[in-house]
Amino acid sequence: MNNIKFEIDPDNIAFITWDVENSPVNVMNPATLAEFFAAVDQAVQDARVKGIVINSAKKDFIAGGDLKWFLNYDESREACFEMLRRTHRYMRGMEKGGKPVVAAINGLALGGGCEIALACHHRIMAADPTNRIGLVECSVGLFPGAGGTQRFLRMLGPQKTIAYITQSKRLTPQEALADGLVDELCPPGEDLNAKAKAWILAQGKAEQPWDKKGFVVPGTPVGVGQVSGVSEFFSVSNAMAYKTTHGNMPHIKNVLSAIYHGASCDMDNALDVEARYFVNTLFSKETRNIIRASFVFIGDAAKGKAKPKGFEPRAYQKVGILGAGMMGAGIAYVSAKAGLEVVLKDTSAENAEKGKSYAQTVESGKLKKGFTTQEKIDDLLGKIQATDQAEALKDCDLVIEAVFENEHLKNTITRETEAVIGAQSIYASNTSTIPITQLAKASGRADKFIGLHFFSPVDKMPLVEIIVGQETSDETLAAAVDYVTRIQKVPIVVNDGRGFFTSRVFGKFVHEGIRMLAEGVPPAVIENVAKKIGLPVGPLAVSDEVTLNLLLDVMSQDPALTDQEGEFERLAKEIVHTHGRSSRKSGKGFYDYPAGGKKALWPEWKNIYPQQAGYDEEEVGKRLLFAMVIDAYKCLDSGVIREPKDADVGSILGLGFPVYTGGVMSYIDYVGAREFGEYAARLAEKHGERFGLPLSLKDKIAKAENNRIFYKN
Incomplete structure (x- = not known):
């Protein structure tokens, strides 16, 4: 085997060692999992073997699933579901094979690596304070699909399970021990594998708590097979999740559903529940966008992939x-x-x-x-x-x-x-x-x-x-x-x-918010819709942070940074000079900032800019996003941005553009190229040429394959 090492020591303890070739970390994919499960089966079937130790030859245990595999997964939903069921059967075979299995955890055990550890009967973790264990899939738009939701639930109860999984919490060895996710710690200097072997020889038990008769999910007043008693808690959790994600993150909704419905089942049926919701998540366009942007694009950028070739690393002192x-x-x-x-x-x-x-x-x-x-x-x-x-x-x-x-x-x-x-x-x-x-x-x-x-x-x-x-x-x-x-x-x-990329595109976001205010869109609607579509803060609040005076100063140096009609500069001067509202720092911006009190939108805006009786909430959100996307494309078209992925990375990390869309360039594919072009045309007709698309973008839309112009999936 190329990725998994297998040996039986003189005391008939089988050591299954993860050591993925040509990779600095151990990752789970079809090849590595096939070897791993073959090794487990070999150990379970060998009558000589008294127990199994799963460990790693690398500095970390297992880093998790291969996200590029998930991103490029091109089989059917049915094939994906069956693949997950096979994985669950192998994991259950390890749990119920009659041989005690110990996870000897060094370094990081994240995502799928944590799930493999959870399926072991005993977990020993090296006590180094930099080590971490956790189910972190939600950070990349997925959720645990190898039994993690159901084993966490049965170990921690619903409250901690939901919090830890949705927040992608990475626990220290001490935290994991306190929560019962690991059974003991290995102090520095002691042999992790020796401790694992010693447990097997002294007291190794090959049964999981959830396979014992009468098992009750911790933290619930009822046993498996009943739902009443936990419904209220899950209802509150769903409401809180929606308040945070506004329904934009399917993986959060699906993980809550998997945990809720899995709580009322035996383990094997619960794993099928998890698999169904995982398939729904993997095949959503939001998850593909999050994986591509946060793992591939941002990951590559963080590694310095933009560095020109042929230069040795610069040693800074x-x-x-x-x-x-x-x-x-x-x-x-x-x-x-x-x-x-x-x-x-x-x-x-x-x-x-x-x-x-x-x-x-x-x-x-x-x-x-x-x-x-x-x-x-x-x-x-x-x-x-x-x-x-x-x-x-x-x-x-x-x-x-x-x-x-x-x-x-x-x-x-x-x-x-x-x-x-x-x-x-x-x-x-x-x-x-x-x-x-x-x-x-x-x-x-x-x-x-x-x-x-x-x-x-x-x-x-x-x-x-x-x-x-x-x-x-x-x-x-x-x-x-x-x-x-x-x-x-x-x-x-x-x-x-001028303005490079981020400052220039950020300006369009603020401009559009202020223009809508002047048109009579209620300021609370502008701010709340911005958050509802996934932006961290509204254009009026963020304008108060950077100050309108600074924006006016920038515009005075280069009028091209404002809108083509010059309307924004006029409005900004009116707000600053006529109404004396400029920033949070001055205590008076679009919001009031009372000393020691909570900020609130200035109530006089409704008298200065009479508010519309009927406004289109969808259009408010689309105007904010389209303003940024169209200008970002102009940056790409003019050569300021070198590649679409750079715009996506910059917009997510620098501007807080909604990650579920994949970023400013991915957004066109997310909406659908033709639909984007049609909606932009309606905005341009109604609100001005700033929503007009460059000819090169119109040409790309006309030639779009599968209604996408930047990325295949």
């Missing part, structure tokens, strides 16, 4: 950050967190120290929760040098300018900094809108000048938009990708242009 405000402080923190030495420079030592204190604040919160130690905090803070002296930057491999969005200020700082840094140092600007080629004119070495656009708050937002200027070299781009992946962020590479 010291990074300089210019500006210790919110952005600069955040960049300094994540850089130090990645083990880099950091020089944090501001106009005064006091400001620089204030920026450094951000790291202390974040880490102190983690210390209170037990996620770090004071020693680690002290080490991290020791990596950040706060200063007001440019000379301190001389040994930096990379300098990132993160000052106010003012071109003259940025140019001045560029000249001052290049006078002291080394010839091979890279200079990056954290600008969100000003073209890199334009800023590079102040540089004496434009080939080493690049854009690194971070998002706030830096320590929580995973995306970094790397902007390539006209003279930026491939070597500089390669080094920038190395830095972004070193600090564990996800890079997308875009070509130069």
Whole structure:
């Protein structure tokens, strides 16, 4: 066997070892599962074997199912259902084969790896605090399909099962032991396999609790075979799930159904219930979109696949950050967190120290929760040098300018900094809108000048938009990708242009929300519909966060960033200058922000912009999404975006575009190319040419195969 090693030791204990060839991790797919189940069957049928230990030759136990296999699954629903039933029969055969089976869990046991462990009679987990176990399939649009919902339910009860599965909770060894998901821990330095073998020889039992007569699902007042008594709990869970997902995530609805209906069955029938709901999930377009976007596209981007070929990894030692405000402080923190030495420079030592204190604040919160130690905090803070002296930057491999969005200020700082840094140092600007080629004119070495656009708050937002200027070299781009992946962020590479990709598309979202407000759509409707379609926040609330003054400043530098009719700029000026509403920071924006109170939409909007009696809720949502999608396509059409997948990654991670759609480009395929074109035409006729489609997109729609223009599935 190529992926599973099998041996019987002198004490007649069978060791089944996962060691998938040509892969850094153990993954479950048809080939590896076939070998695994063949090995289990061999051990069960061999009369000599006293028990079985399932372990791993890699640093992790089993990482889970091969998501690319699921994404490209092209057999029928019936074939999928039968495949799952076969898997369940093999797992049940392991449970009921009469031989005690122990999972010796090292590293990570996630998804399908956790499910294999749950089907064992005893679980021993290495006590390293970095190890994790959990059913994490919901994070990629799926849910456990190898018995996880039903075994979790029978071990933890419905409340924890629903919470842990829908939240994709990864438990530490100590948490797993407390919950009973593992039976014992293996302290550092002790032999995990030896402990597993010792349990088999001393007390190995080959029976699962749920196979004993009279078994009752924990946390329910009734036994298997009855539903009354748990219905109320599941009704509340369904309501809460809908409030969170608004019905956009089929996998959440299906996992709740599998758990609910499985609770009233014996194990074998419950597994059939799980299989049916898993098939419904796998064949939904939302799940395919989530897998493709979150696992394939974002996963590849996080690995630095955008890096130009032929360049060795850049070894960074010291990074300089210019500006210790919110952005600069955040960049300094994540850089130090990645083990880099950091020089944090501001106009005064006091400001620089204030920026450094951000790291202390974040880490102190983690210390209170037990996620770090004071020693680690002290080490991290020791990596950040706060200063007001440019000379301190001389040994930096990379300098990132993160000052106010003012071109003259940025140019001045560029000249001052290049006078002291080394010839091979890279200079990056954290600008969100000003073209890199334009800023590079102040540089004496434009080939080493690049854009690194971070998002706030830096320590929580995973995306970094790397902007390539006209003279930026491939070597500089390669080094920038190395830095972004070193600090564990996800890079997308875009070509130069005012607003680049994210800022430009974000602007269209805000513009459309404000225009609808002025047309008389109630502000609460605009905000609530935005959340209902899967956006994290409405356009009015997010405008308050970035401030209308900033948006007006950006528009004054390049009118092309606003709408073609100039209506948005007029409205923004009216709101700021006539009504004095600009931002959350000022306490007065589209919302009121009372000191110590809860924000609320300003009630006077209905008097300023008389509200419509009848509005189309679907159209409100479509306008917000179409505004972003159409402009994103224009970015692709003009070459600002290099590939459709970059737009999808950037929109999901940077803009909060609904992940179930797959991202801004996938959205066209999600709606259906022809349907998208027809709806855009209606919007353009009713609301203006900003909804008109470029000729190249119309041509793609006309030639679309299977009503899709970007991805086959």
